[in-house]
Amino acid sequence: xxxVYEKVDRCYKSIQERLPFTPRLALIxxxxxxxxxxGFPVEGTIQYQDIEGFPVSTVPxxxxxxIFTHVEGVPVVMMQGRVHYYEGYPMSDVVLPVRLMxxxxxxxxxxxxxxxxxxxxxxxxxxxxxxxxIACFVxxxxxxxxxxxxxxxxxxxxxIYDPELMEAVRxxxxxxxxxxxxxxxxxxxxxxxxxxxxxxxCRGLGAQAVGMSTACEAIAARHMGYRICGLSCISxxxxxxxxxPLSHQEVQETADRVAPLFKxxxxxxxxxxxxxxx
Numbered sequence: 001x002x003x004v005y006e007k008v009d010r011c012y013k014s015i016q017e018r019l020p021f022t023p024r025l026a027l028i029x030x031x032x033x034x035x036x037x038x039g040f041p042v043e044g045t046i047q048y049q050d051i052e053g054f055p056v057s058t059v060p061x062x063x064x065x066x067i068f069t070h071v072e073g074v075p076v077v078m079m080q081g082r083v084h085y086y087e088g089y090p091m092s093d094v095v096l097p098v099r100l101m102x103x104x105x106x107x108x109x110x111x112x113x114x115x116x117x118x119x120x121x122x123x124x125x126x127x128x129x130x131x132x133x134i135a136c137f138v139x140x141x142x143x144x145x146x147x148x149x150x151x152x153x154x155x156x157x158x159x160i161y162d163p164e165l166m167e168a169v170r171x172x173x174x175x176x177x178x179x180x181x182x183x184x185x186x187x188x189x190x191x192x193x194x195x196x197x198x199x200x201x202c203r204g205l206g207a208q209a210v211g212m213s214t215a216c217e218a219i220a221a222r223h224m225g226y227r228i229c230g231l232s233c234i235s236x237x238x239x240x241x242x243x244x245p246l247s248h249q250e251v252q253e254t255a256d257r258v259a260p261l262f263k264x265x266x267x268x269x270x271x272x273x274x275x276x277x278x
Contacts (some may be wrong), residue, residue, distance in 0.1 A: 003148045004092045007053055011096065012103045014052040015253040020044035020068050022105035023077035024277075025270060026098070026226075028217065030113035032247075032255025033233060034080040036263050037067040044068035048081075050206040054100075057081040058188050072271035077101055083273035084212055085138055095141040095220035099150070102224045108165065108277060110266070111220045111230040114251045115185060115209040116193070117239035118202050124237060124254050126181050127265060128209055130161055130230030134186040134202075135215035142223055160222050166274045167230035172268035178261055183208025185232055189217035196240025210238055227277065231266070233258050 020043045029036055046066040048056050057064045063080040069139075070076065079101075083094050098109065117129070122128065146153040173180035186202050188194060190212035194202070202210050209232050221228050235251040237244075255262075 002142045002145050002147050004144065005118055005149070005276050007092075008096060008099045010095055011051050011100050011185050012154045014139065015046055016045065018046055019104060020055065021075045023068065023078045023101065024076045024106060025074050025108040025110060025273070026079070026101035027110045027182050027266070028079045028082055028105035028112060030082070031234065032114055032235065032252040033112055033259070033262060034063055035259060036266060037069070037080055039263060040069040040071060042069055055083045055089045056097060057083050059077065069144055071267055072274060074270050075225050076270070077104060077106060082217075083195060084190065086162065086212055089217060091139045091141045091143070094249050095217055102221070102226060107227060107274060108227040109217075109228045111214050111217060111228065111269070112266070113211050113214045113232050114235040114255055115211040115232040116236055116246070117208070117234040118186075118210050118238045119183065119208040120241070122181055122183070122208060123236045124234055124235075125232075125258050126177065126232055126234040127262065128181040128232040129166060129256065130185045130214070130232055131166065131182050132184045133160060133215040133218060134184060134205060134207055137186070137188050138216055139203070141216050141220040146242060151225060155223045157222060160218050161229055162227040165227055165273055167270035169229055169231065169265070169269045172265055172272055176264055176268060180210075180265075186210045188212060193246040199238045199240050202259060203216055203239075209227050209234060219228065225273065229269070229273070232246055233262060
């Protein structure tokens with residue numbers, strides 16, 4: 001048996017009896033956005049550290065647990081804190097949670113993150129719908145033997161982000177009168193923030209936002225047949241866009257300020273996604 005597949009299988013079997021229900025939607029809460037889960041009745045909680053072989057998040061502010069609840073009548077498993085490549089884990093471990101939630105039964109993956117704005121059309125506090133991504137600066141999670149049970153050797157990435165789900169987010173933003181931006185997200189390794197020259201490169205490649213997560217998760221998820229949508233909270237302007245030094249504190253402060261709008265938009269989007277995937 002492939003060791004990557006075996007590890008996901010072992011993680012699943014270690015928690016199988018603790019799952020309160022079969023989730024339909026998996027939601028990954030990015031930096032500073034984890035408090036979204038606090039607004040719902042908790043029907044089950046699993047700490048990452050209690051899962052056999054599961055990588056544990058080391059980022060400040062990431063609680064490191066799965067929360068099971070219902071959002072707008074949809075059974076949801078939420079990740080409060082993700083694992084990043086810069087923490088020193090192999091890429092197969094970084095995307096292990098995505099594969100594990102698929103094994104739990106999730107069919108839709110809703111990705112969120114805090115990102116740096118690399119385009120002058122964005123400002124701190126903006127919410128940006130991810131319409132495409134650039135992931136070639138980090139190792140592909142599909143390198144190595146292909147697990148046929150998960151997907152094909154050469155999966156198509158023409159539409160990583162599902163057009164119907166994107167429309168659900170757009171419609172929700174319009175209903176709430178939220179000025180939703182749209183753009184391309186580019187993942188770099190971190191953990192250092194990018195140099196101004198690197199941001200100019202990213203902008204030249206067509207990226208509006210940059211971060212240290214998400215794109216690798218989307219590739220693994222698309223390979224497994226998830227339907228995917230993604231939302232970035234622009235937490236700061238990227239290096240060189242302003243004279244202000246970058247800090248993780250600014251990321252968290254901006255996320256806290258935008259949290260009410262973020263919560264409204266995510267919940268409204270899940271309600272519309274429910275109608276589109278039925």
